[in-house]
Each structure stands twice: as C-alpha cells, then as structure tokens.
Amino acid sequence: MDAELLAELLEGVRRGRVSVQRALEKLRHLPFEDLGFAKVDHHRALRQGFPEVIMGEGKEAAQIAAIARAMQRRRANVLITRLSPEKIAVLRKKIRGLRYHSSARAATWVGKPIRVRGRGSILIVCAGTSDIPVAEEAALTAEMMGNRVERLFDVGVAGLHRLLENRERLFSASVLVVVAGMEGALPSVVAGLVDKPVVAVPTSVGYGASFQGISALLGMLNSCAAGVTVVNIDNGFGAGFAASLINRV
Numbered sequence: 001m002d003a004e005l006l007a008e009l010l011e012g013v014r015r016g017r018v019s020v021q022r023a024l025e026k027l028r029h030l031p032f033e034d035l036g037f038a039k040v041d042h043h044r045a046l047r048q049g050f051p052e053v054i055m056g057e058g059k060e061a062a063q064i065a066a067i068a069r070a071m072q073r074r075r076a077n078v079l080i081t082r083l084s085p086e087k088i089a090v091l092r093k094k095i096r097g098l099r100y101h102s103s104a105r106a107a108t109w110v111g112k113p114i115r116v117r118g119r120g121s122i123l124i125v126c127a128g129t130s131d132i133p134v135a136e137e138a139a140l141t142a143e144m145m146g147n148r149v150e151r152l153f154d155v156g157v158a159g160l161h162r163l164l165e166n167r168e169r170l171f172s173a174s175v176l177v178v179v180a181g182m183e184g185a186l187p188s189v190v191a192g193l194v195d196k197p198v199v200a201v202p203t204s205v206g207y208g209a210s211f212q213g214i215s216a217l218l219g220m221l222n223s224c225a226a227g228v229t230v231v232n233i234d235n236g237f238g239a240g241f242a243a244s245l246i247n248r249v
Contacts, residue, residue, distance in 0.1 A: 057082035104136035120174025127156030127180035141240030181205030184216025191225035
C-alpha cells in the first residue's frame with residue numbers, strides 16, 4: 001500500500017463508503033505479510049515511494065509467484081529482477097499479465113498506472129553491447145519508478161567519438177547511469193563532461209584480469225572525476241533506484 005491508496009482508504013471511511021471493519025482488514029497486513037518462507041513488506045511503498053522488488057535469482061518459481069500474488073492483492077506494481085527464460089516460462093502460467101523484458105532479464109506486472117514523478121530525464125549510458133543487460137535492468141527500474149528514461153548504448157572509450165557525438169544528450173539529462181566493464185573508464189569520462197550526478201555501474205564483462213568486474217569497480221571507485229557514485233558489480237537495479245531517488249521531485 002502506498003500513500004495514495006492509504007489516503008483513498010481513509011477518505012472512504014470518512015465518507016462512509018468503507019466500513020471501519022473493512023478498513024481494519026485492509027490495514028491488518030500493512031507492515032508485512034508472512035508467507036512462511038518470506039515476509040512481504042507491504043509498507044515499503046509508503047516508506048520509500050516504491051514497493052518491494054523481488055529478486056528472482058536464488059528463488060524457486062513457486063516462491064516468486066507467491067510473493068508476486070501477495071503484492072498484486074495489494075495493488076502494488078511488481079518488478080522481478082534476475083529471471084532466467086526457464087523461470088519466466090513457469091511464472092507466466094502462475095501470474096496472469098506478467099510481462100517479460102528479456103534484455104533486462106526482468107519481469108513486470110503493472111496494476112496501477114505509473115505516474116511520472118521525476119523532475120527530468122535519466123540517461124542510461126553503457127560502454128559496450130555486452131553491458132546492455134545490466135543497463136536495461138537500470139532503465140526498467142527507473143521507468144517503473146516513474147521516470148522518463150533515455151538510452152545511449154555502445155559508446156565506450158575504445159571509440160570516444162561515439163560518445164562525443166552525443167554530447168547534447170549527455171548535457172540534457174538530470175541524472176546519468178553509466179555502465180561499463182573491462183577497465184571501467186567510461187563513468188570518469190562522462191563525469192568529466194557533465195555537471196549532473198553520475199551513478200557508475202561496473203559489470204563483470206571482460207577478460208581474465210578484469211576479475212569478474214573487480215577491475216572496473218576499483219577503477220570507478222578511484223575516479224578522479226567529481227560527482228561519481230558507484231554501486232556494486234552488475235547492480236543495474238541499485239543504480240536505477242538511486243538515480244530515481246536523485247531525480248525525484
């Protein structure tokens with residue numbers, strides 16, 4: 001339940017359209033709902049402005065479906081990250097209306113219209129095509145949280161002219177999420193060009209000495225460009241969420 005639904009419920013009680021008993025029943029599971037294997041945080045949208053997000057990795061399809069249905073009963077929009085094609089094939093049979101975003105490896109269910117809340121646009125920038133899944137996870141997260149999102153892909157430092165060709169798009173964004181693997185240089189370059197916050201995302205893309213993203217992570221943490229904030233390796237969701245909070249009106 002979010003602030004809008006809570007206000008709607010209280011207004012219904014005030015006007016006599018909803019009984020006190022019915023309101024109590026709706027509020028009973030407001031903090032969380034215990035499913036036995038999971039405690040679904042229905043209060044999160046009220047506290048943070050966005051419902052709990054389900055991480056699909058490591059969970060059984062039946063567990064994911066049960067959590068998603070609990071959220072659907074509360075009219076909460078659902079975002080499930082890190083889903084394999086095998087898992088989504090099972091979930092589509094269990095959750096009506098579920099939409100799979102293959103490039104983001106995520107699924108969504110929208111039961112309530114998404115209102116644009118961001119004061120500007122979020123630009124998702126990625127270095128190479130191999131970084132797109134993490135970039136798309138960030139983009140989808142930001143879109144679900146009510147932001148205007150633009151994408152600028154395959155503009156890594158190996159061909160810097162590709163990035164500089166899009167300077168106007170870089171300058172016009174309110175927040176930038178910059179995704180890169182290998183040596184992780186792209187966020188430093190972007191942050192040296194713009195006067196907006198840059199959320200850097202290291203990816204596990206790269207050869208042996210990249211150490212599954214550790215090289216990119218350390219490179220971004222050691223950036224000499226001011227205004228770079230770094231999230232964990234492959235954490236597109238965290239980057240999209242952080243950018244959304246920065247962009248919120």
